[in-house]
Amino acid sequence: MNWIQYRLANMLKSILPMILFISSSLLSFAQNDPEIIALPKDASSVIRTNKFFVQNVEDKRKIKGAGIGKLIVFGKEKPVSLGNTVEKELLSYWSYSAPKRNDDFLPLYISVKDFQISEKRTGPNKVTGDIKLEVTFRYYRNTVPVELTNYQTSAVYTRPEKDFDYPKLIKQLLDPALIHFQKWMVTNTGKNPVLAKNLKLVFNEITSTDKSDTVFYSIRRPLVWSDFQGQKNRPGSRYAAAVFTSFAYEGHSYPKDNDIVLQLDLKTFMVKSMSWGLAEAKNAGTLRHEQLHFDITRIVVERFKKRLEAAELTIEDYDSEIQYQFLEAFREMNTEQEAYDNATGHGLNAGEQAAWDRKISKEILDIYSRQ
16 A cells, blocks of 8 residues: 555545434434425315304414424334414415305304324334314404314324325314314304304383283373272372382393394383372372373383493393493483472472473373384
8 A cells, every 4th residue: 555545545534434423413313304294275175155264273282383293204203293383284274175254254263272193103014193183163252252162083093104195184184173163153053142243132112911010001001090009108298199100121132143132121110009199189180190200211211222222232241231221210210200290399380290291292102103
């Protein structure tokens, strides 16, 4: 060996370990690179008709990102991930499946609670896998989240150690989630209040009585002296008669189409056992004065209705506003009744009584002319 050959051999000896080290590092790095699964998009949507669109997907897993588990590749365990984060990839995939956006459609938010693949080598040319998906569905109504339903599925499979169609496997997991929600929505629309978008207020005036002690207000049924069945409860009182009037409501709601219908049964009534009149005062003038007390209560109820129609009632919290307006109307009723008695001298001031009669009669006629 000459001097040049000797030098070349020594150089190869020093370079070879370095080449082997770099090759080994590249192999190790390649093995730790995640296997990327590209989600397919079919030519046609799996959802043929829908009343919703996918607004957003949120990753609620413990470990977020693009990773979805581990696979066995060439006999070795390797991480697996989607091409982008789970949120972006599933939003793109599901939006393609339910693409229609419409102001009348439900903007659907999907939370991914679990989405993973886990494989292990269980024998020569044999790999066992476990794949899972758990999602929940909701939307926002007046900025308030409304939980709808959930979907959970899993599958165990066995495959040989060769190329495997993972996109098809994941598709078989993702498509049924939207199909499940579509079926749930079809079943629950018009029946389940969580899907209602609007609150529709309906009033029902109770005019017939089922209680012998109560007279419900009706324009066709004015008071008569036989309705005043109570005893004079204030000895020495200078008043010739008194009528006890009040109002109340009962509410119940039910879903209809895209609405929650809130029906309020309004009761304007007088109580016979708490209303009385002296025998010597039972004339047409005194009865008319008491009738106007009843009319005033009915007018206050109409104002109560108008305030509720103007109020911003929401499905989430309509009861507190109704209660507030009811108390306000009750105070208004007492104030109006007192003003009426003070102005007319409890019916003794003929001029004022006639003026109030014209005013109240006109308001009552206006109410019923609109119905």
